[in-house]
Amino acid sequence: MIPEKSSNGALIDARSISKVFQSGNETINALRDVSFDVGRGEFVSILGPSGCGKTTLMLILVGLTIADAGEVSIDGHRISAPYTNVGIVFQNPELLEWRTALENILLQIEIRRLPAVHFTGRARALLTQVGLCGFENKFPFELSGGMKQRVALCRALIHDPEILLMDEPFGALDALTRDQMNLDLQRLWLERQKTAVFVTHSIDEAVFLSDRIVVMTPRPGTISEIIKVDLPRPRTLDRKDTPQFNAYTGHIRKRFLELGVLRDG
Amino acid sequence: MAEAPSSFRTAGRNGRGWNWASHGAWFTPCLSLILCLAIWEAAVRYFAVPVYLLPAPSAIARKLVVSYPLFLDATMHSAVAIIVGFGVAVLVGIPAATLMIYSEWFRRSVYPILLTAQVLPKVALAPLFIVWFGFGLLPKVLMTFLISFFPIVIDSLTGLNAVRPESLMLIRSMGGTRWQSFWKVRLPGALPSIFGGFKVAITFAVVGTIVAEFVGSDNGLGYILVLARGNLDTVTVFAAILWLIVIGFLFYFAVEIAEWFCIRGRAAGRSQELGAGL
Numbered sequence: 001m002i003p004e005k006s007s008n009g010a011l012i013d014a015r016s017i018s019k020v021f022q023s024g025n026e027t028i029n030a031l032r033d034v035s036f037d038v039g040r041g042e043f044v045s046i047l048g049p050s051g052c053g054k055t056t057l058m059l060i061l062v063g064l065t066i067a068d069a070g071e072v073s074i075d076g077h078r079i080s081a082p083y084t085n086v087g088i089v090f091q092n093p094e095l096l097e098w099r100t101a102l103e104n105i106l107l108q109i110e111i112r113r114l115p116a117v118h119f120t121g122r123a124r125a126l127l128t129q130v131g132l133c134g135f136e137n138k139f140p141f142e143l144s145g146g147m148k149q150r151v152a153l154c155r156a157l158i159h160d161p162e163i164l165l166m167d168e169p170f171g172a173l174d175a176l177t178r179d180q181m182n183l184d185l186q187r188l189w190l191e192r193q194k195t196a197v198f199v200t201h202s203i204d205e206a207v208f209l210s211d212r213i214v215v216m217t218p219r220p221g222t223i224s225e226i227i228k229v230d231l232p233r234p235r236t237l238d239r240k241d242t243p244q245f246n247a248y249t250g251h252i253r254k255r256f257l258e259l260g261v262l263r264d265g
Numbered sequence: 266m267a268e269a270p271s272s273f274r275t276a277g278r279n280g281r282g283w284n285w286a287s288h289g290a291w292f293t294p295c296l297s298l299i300l301c302l303a304i305w306e307a308a309v310r311y312f313a314v315p316v317y318l319l320p321a322p323s324a325i326a327r328k329l330v331v332s333y334p335l336f337l338d339a340t341m342h343s344a345v346a347i348i349v350g351f352g353v354a355v356l357v358g359i360p361a362a363t364l365m366i367y368s369e370w371f372r373r374s375v376y377p378i379l380l381t382a383q384v385l386p387k388v389a390l391a392p393l394f395i396v397w398f399g400f401g402l403l404p405k406v407l408m409t410f411l412i413s414f415f416p417i418v419i420d421s422l423t424g425l426n427a428v429r430p431e432s433l434m435l436i437r438s439m440g441g442t443r444w445q446s447f448w449k450v451r452l453p454g455a456l457p458s459i460f461g462g463f464k465v466a467i468t469f470a471v472v473g474t475i476v477a478e479f480v481g482s483d484n485g486l487g488y489i490l491v492l493a494r495g496n497l498d499t500v501t502v503f504a505a506i507l508w509l510i511v512i513g514f515l516f517y518f519a520v521e522i523a524e525w526f527c528i529r530g531r532a533a534g535r536s537q538e539l540g541a542g543l
Contacts, residue, residue: 064434084440090431098453098528107449111439 010037011195012061012163016070019056029220030056034070036214036226041193045206047252048216049261054199055167057221061197062086062165074163084112087156089169093148095140101127102136105155112159119158126154130184146177150184157188164189164196170205179237182208190234203256207248208235215252217259224255320500328504336489336508343474343485344512346402350409351470351516354417357410359459362421363447383415387473391480405477405485412473413466420462424455460524467516475509486512 019031030053038044046054059065061072063079072079087108095104105123109116127136130150140148149169156164166185170178182205189196189209200206206213213227229248231239239245256262302322308314309321316324329336365372387408394404428451436446478487486505493501 059434062438064437082437082440084438086438088435088438090435092429092431094429094431094435096432096450096453108439111436111441111445111449 011040011042011075012038012197013073014057014061014070015072017057017060017067017072018069019053019060019065020068031060031067032220032222034221034223036223038195038197039211040195043189043196043198043209043211045198045200045210045213046216047200047203047206047213048221049218049256050201052216052218053221054201054216057216058165058167058197058199062088062163083163085162087159087161087164089149089152089156089164089166091168091171093140093145093152095148095151097140100137100139101132101143101151101154104140104151105158108155108158114159123154123158126157127151129188130154146173146181149173149181153185153188157192157194160192162195164194165199166196167199168201169198171200171202178205183237185209186234203249203252204240207231207245207252208240213252215255218261224259227252317497317499320503324500325503325507328500329507332501332504336486336504339484339486339489339505340508340512343471343478343487346405346409346474346477346485347467347470347512347516349402350406350473351413351467353406353410354413354466354470355463358414358417358462359421362418362425365418365422366425366451367443379415379418382411387411388476388480391477394477395481400481400483405474405482408477409470409473412476413470416465416469417459417462420465421455421459424458424461425451427458428454456528460520460528463520463524464517467520468513471509471513471516 014037015035017031017034018029021028021030034057036044046057048054056065060067061079062074062083063072064082066080074083095101096107099107102120102123105126106116106119109119124133124136127133127150130153132147132150132154135143135147140151143151153169156166170181173181186209198206198209207229210229213229215224215227216222217224227248231244231248253262257264306322309319320328361375365375390411391404391408394407398404398407432450432454433446436450441449474485475487475490478485479491482488486509489505490502493499493505
């Protein structure tokens with residue numbers, strides 16, 4: 001592989017990504033000509049309505065799905081196979097029900113054939129950081145939805161990956177738990193400064209968490225706008241009621257109205 | 266912590282204390298069984314039913330005690346055929362299901378053969394087996410294997426296919442191999458389903474062996490049944506049926522115990538394994 005640095009020095013560089021799905025004799029254009037980049041240590045959200053290809057785009061970024069056109073490079077290397085210096089959190093926690101919280105986190109280590117002994121302490125520390133101290137030996141069925149997602153987050157961070165990918169990780173949680181998870185995620189991210197790609201359909205969540213927001217159109221998914229969020233960190237929940245915050249959410253909501261994603265009256 | 270852990274609600278589920286409900290579940294059927302036997306005994310005596318038509322429970326019990334070595338020997342012969350036939354079905358069935366998951370070509374070519382073998386009444390093959398393999402262990406094992414193979418393959422397929430695609434993607438993002446995702450995710454996730462297949466298959470296996478012994482064998486419980494029927498020795502027929510019920514239960518429970526170790530015991534075993542590595 002020949003390393004060729006991308007012109008702007010971004011860590012993830014997606015160029016003209018297109019993806020088509022074949023469903024029976026119907027052709028679905030999931031993504032059309034999507035280009036954007038993610039800087040090192042940057043938190044970028046991909047925001048859009050359901051079915052606009054956000055998840056597909058995220059999977060393409062790390063080579064878990066292959067694009068029909070366009071290419072992705074990470075740190076200058078073109079992605080043609082799954083990129084493994086990554087931690088992923090899906091909407092469903094995807095915990096293995098026969099493993100305890102700790103064992104689920106250490107799956108990441110086992111699969112990578114790293115010495116589990118060295119990472120057990122780290123896994124416990126991570127669990128403590130997300131407020132799950134004492135839950136190491138609980139099985140997934142003994143945990144609430146929010147707790148399971150916290151364990152999934154620990155599993156995505158245990159090996160200290162370069163990139164953290166999240167696909168609507170808090171989409172199935174209640175509003176209060178979701179707010180708490182957003183705060184916890186921001187704290188974990190600020191401590192580590194990982195490059196993060198966060199897929200969501202919540203305008204609020206995207207503005208609260210992101211450095212930049214990639215706003216997607218409905219199918220076929222294209223980029224409508226990329227918004228830079230200039231709000232100081234660490235952001236607190238009461239910031240959500242400030243005019244600065246509402247300027248961003250209002251702007252995006254207006255954009256979705258124009259796109260026909262939202263309709264008044 | 267904002268959320269209440271669901272463990273508080275489910276903690277009592279696996280309690281080990283004395284449980285009246287579950288002991289009542291044993292007590293009531295035992296009582297009704299004894300009652301049935303008593304009515305049977307009384308009716309046979311009162312109406313003086315000839316013993317070749319319907320022997321009294323006491324006569325059957327006497328037979329069981331007196332001819333104990335005979336039945337034990339026959340049971341051993343049947344049990345060997347059941348164990349070997351079922352064992353081969355497991356050893357062939359799970360790899361076959363695994364191959365069918367990973368190879369579309371293999372699935373397409375094997376599935377029709379599998380289905381044909383299943384819809385075909387296997388009893389019809391028994392005479393052929395005698396012609397080909399004589400009266401030994403082999404035709405019994407073959408019949409047992411054929412009859413218990415199908416549920417094992419089908420349930421293994423269902424279980425192995427039930428894996429969530431996101432789980433497999435996670436393994437790929439960890440740089441995992443196909444081999445790793447099979448051993449760490451697919452197979453453990455499929456175990457409940459696989460054991461479901463085992464439970465059906467083990468009861469079929471008993472039937473397979475007895476049918477093979479019916480048609481052509483010189484030992485085993487099926488052979489005793491045929492012999493006793495020929496002599497109008499109804500007491501022996503009933504005694505043999507009782508032995509069949511007992512070994513049927515024993516084999517079924519053996520599978521349940523294995524399941525307990527593999528599925529419920531697994532969690533505890535794994536954490537011990539992990540603890541030992543610390």
